[in-house]
Amino acid sequence: MIVENGPGPARPERYGWGPSGRRLAEQGRWDELLERFRLARALGDPLSGPLGHLVAYGAPAALAARLFDPDGGPGAPATAADHDAGPLWEVLATRHPRSVLDALPLPPAIRRLAAHTRALLGEDPGDDTPDETGVPYRLQPWEEGGWERDTRVREYLPGGGARRALHLAPPTREGLAVLELPNPGARLTGLTATEALAALAGWTTAVCVRGRAADAAAQLAGGPEVTGGRLPFAALYPALVHLASARPDRGTAQGRLAVWRLLTAMDGATAPARPRAEALVARLHCLAWTEPADDLRHLHLALEDPATGLAWALSGTTPDPV
Helix, strand or coil: CEECCCCCCCCCCCCCHHHHHHHHHCCHHHHHHHHHHHHHCCCCCCHHHHHHHHHHCCCCCHHHHHHHHHHCCCCCCCCCCCCCEEEEEHHHHHCHHHHHHHHCCCCCCHHHHHHHHHCCCCCCCCCCCCCCCCEEEHHHHHHHHCCHHHHHHCEECCCEEEEECCCCCCCCCCCCEEEEHHHHHHHCCCHHHHHHHHHCCCEEEEEEEEEHHHHHHHHHCCCCEEEEEEEEEHHHHHHHHHHHHHCCCCCHHHHHHHHHHHHHHHHHCCCCHHHHHHHHCCCCCEEEEEEECCCCCEEEEEECCCCCEEEEEEEEECCCCE
């Protein structure tokens, strides 16, 4: 399913947003658009997002990078959180290869997110050097199989707005069957992994138990019987990344990094490491189920680590569009 975040309702003609802003973009008058973005950004006006989108999408890479340049004055440079239909840094990263982005004077945090975005888009980073936190820039095999490259990152539109694939867990109802769940037992509290799981989104609930995936699912399922099935973690991975990056101020790279933090916490490690993550993913037992109230956006899954005897569940349903 593809959902679209359009430019939204009509906006006032301020700082050149609206027909005149788009006309400046069509005429390639990027310096003027950049100055209008900086003025709006410095004044805290939300119209800076749409103006920044025009620059990040259409301007030459060197000029678009100046969106994040501190030389613009107090309050003027964009941060990782500036967005319209999606983060401005992600718009920029979808428009240029990594070789071009690496040559730009971008802040380190923006450069890192842009590099991870290029990996999600299928670009080969050239080597296996991870980022400063230990997350590899090259996608691992278990990260690639559950979704197509053109569905991973928002497809941005030149005048504003974006299209994005909607990834759910379970990803399909095919192959699901009626499962009988055990009686809910006691929950474990205070675990870092549970906090990392809960932090993926504000509309889901996360729990941890000592037991199996079905024991964790029983904590959040709507009844003792559910329609569900067992899936490899790779099939659920896109939904977790999507969940963690669904807000317009979050990019898919941030979603990927959030899932790596989750895996690191589940493994009890202090920093992400590719071999440990690969081993954890290989041994995880995963269960996904559906609920009668499921609407446009839903997610129901349980993750069991047989090595520790711990299992986590994450569940939520909301009719709000992504």
